Amino acid sequence: xxxxxxxxxxxxxxxxxxxHAVLITDRDGVPxxxxxxxxxxxxxxxxxxxxxxxxATDQAGKLGxxxxxxxxxxxxxxxxxxFNRFPLMVSMIASSTANTGMLLGLEAELSSxxxxxxxxxxxx
Amino acid sequence: xxxxLDRCLDEVFNTPGVTGVLCADAQGLCLSSxxxxxxRAAGVITSLMKQAAQLExxxxxxxxxxxxxxxxxxxxxxxxxxxxxVYKTPE
Numbered sequence: 001x002x003x004x005x006x007x008x009x010x011x012x013x014x015x016x017x018x019x020h021a022v023l024i025t026d027r028d029g030v031p032x033x034x035x036x037x038x039x040x041x042x043x044x045x046x047x048x049x050x051x052x053x054x055x056a057t058d059q060a061g062k063l064g065x066x067x068x069x070x071x072x073x074x075x076x077x078x079x080x081x082x083f084n085r086f087p088l089m090v091s092m093i094a095s096s097t098a099n100t101g102m103l104l105g106l107e108a109e110l111s112s113x114x115x116x117x118x119x120x121x122x123x124x
Numbered sequence: 125x126x127x128x129l130d131r132c133l134d135e136v137f138n139t140p141g142v143t144g145v146l147c148a149d150a151q152g153l154c155l156s157s158x159x160x161x162x163x164r165a166a167g168v169i170t171s172l173m174k175q176a177a178q179l180e181x182x183x184x185x186x187x188x189x190x191x192x193x194x195x196x197x198x199x200x201x202x203x204x205x206x207x208x209x210v211y212k213t214p215e
Contacts, residue, residue: 074151099151099152099167099170099171099174100151100152100153100167101148101151101152101153101154101166101167101168101170101171102152102167102168102170102171103167104152104153104164104167105164105167105168108164
């Protein structure tokens with residue numbers, strides 16, 4: 001089952017140029033599902049990075065504009081897109097030149113997968 | 125800040141036969157959209173423009189793309205950092 005999900009993530013990744021990794025984590029940054037290419041920056045795949053993202057999402061939710069849904073951070077070489085799907089988080093790491101709009105559009109494609117994982121996490 | 129852009133898109137949108145207009149930046153992020161043009165399409169529209177530009181890399185101007193379907197025609201043109209898509213009813 002997990003292998004199939006991973007395969008599905010790799011399929012989705014192949015649709016967009018410049019995407020390095022897609023990670024589905026829980027609120028604490030513990031990876032539930034991970035798909036990455038060899039070019040993915042190691043730092044972004046570490047739990048420390050992913051935990052910080054969870055905290056950033058929580059803080060962004062305190063700005064008085066409702067619950068934070070997506071966060072897009074664009075750095076010199078990379079861009080990181082996060083979707084908040086409580087209790088899970090989807091993080092995508094891509095090259096800074098990758099099409100941000102396309103990456104944001106993946107949210108709909110990933111929703112069914114996240115929904116299945118959510119059901120599994122809720123049971124645990 | 126975006127008022128001049130909105131005014132410009134309104135002008136296009138009010139043209140007979142036009143059902144939607146979308147403007148996106150080079151990153152595929154939607155700057156503004158009207159009517160049937162969904163903001164989520166911004167990424168795909170920018171990507172199509174970039175792919176089409178690769179067909180003639182030496183050309184001075186970016187090409188105009190025309191996507192035809194039964195219910196809608198979409199015209200896409202890019203200029204430097206901006207891509208504009210116009211959704212029209214088929215003639």
